[in-house]
Amino acid sequence: MSTDAEPGFVYLVGAGPGDPDLLTLRAAHLLRTADVILPDDLVSDEVLALASPTADIIPVGKRCGQPRITQAGIHALMLEHAQADRSVVRLKSGDPLVFGRAGEEIESLRAANIPFEIVPGISAAFAVAASLQTPLTDRTNASKLILATAHHAAGKVELTPSWSGSFPDAATLVIYMPGRDFAALSADLIASGIPPGTPCVAVSKATTPDEHICATTLVNLASAEVGPAPVILLIGHAIQLP
Ligand SMILES: C[S@@+](CC[C@H](N)C(=O)[O-])C[C@H]1O[C@@H](n2cnc3c(N)ncnc32)[C@H](O)[C@@H]1O
Structure with a gap:
């Protein structure tokens, strides 16, 4: 049985290509149980629909039509919510470790001593x-x-x-x-x-x-x-x- 998203943890999760059927079971479970979700702009609405109705969904896509968020801004959001004892899913299209600047996000989490888990997705x-x-x-x-x-x-x-x-x-x-x-x-x-x-x-x-x-x-x-x-x-x- 998969464990729920834990307070104070950050999960770098692969959202796959868009069809929710192509998520891993782990990704779907974390989406349903996380307090905060930080999705990239290529993450589909169908995948986001799996989130808990009480989750705080904060789009951090760099082309999402909002004022552009910087990579440092994304790091700050991950740390801020994890340090406030919330469970955070950083949701990336495809696989989180392929062309997704995961290295920088991992570095910021390690520097701040935030526990994290990486969940692969279909690139x-x-x-x-x-x-x-x-x-x-x-x-x-x-x-x-x-x-x-x-x-x-x-x-x-x-x-x-x-x-x-x-x-x-x-x-x-x-x-x-x-x-x-x-x-x-x-x-x-x-x-x-x-x-x-x-x-x-x-x-x-x-x-x-x-x-x-x-x-x-x-x-x-x-x-x-x-x-x-x-x-x-x-x-x-x-x-x-x-
Ligand atoms: C920032 S990279 C993220 C890659 C992602 N982490 C992965 O593993 O698929 C974004 C690029 O992935 C490719 N991509 C992602 N989704 C796609 C789709 N539905 N159709 C075509 N290309 C796609 C495109 O080349 C796009 O510019």
């Missing part, structure tokens, strides 16, 4: 692959799976030199936060050594009713009609669409 890469009904690896052509982002701390698309030689043969590459300059990204990836004809799928708003799939090749990504954010790219020969 976008795996949710998208399931939705597309494609494997991410293949014993004949993809023995490596690389999770990358085109976004770095300064918020710019990285340039060719930093990716040059990064991607081995026989790999599937998944790019989170690809930005919107697909021509530059395509050129950078080709310059890094990925063949231009490599299959590439851009999936927008995956696993939602507005999901948009754009199947193309790496070279044609430059002019492809990719849907609105959030978008994730799957690149490699293992990706098989019907």
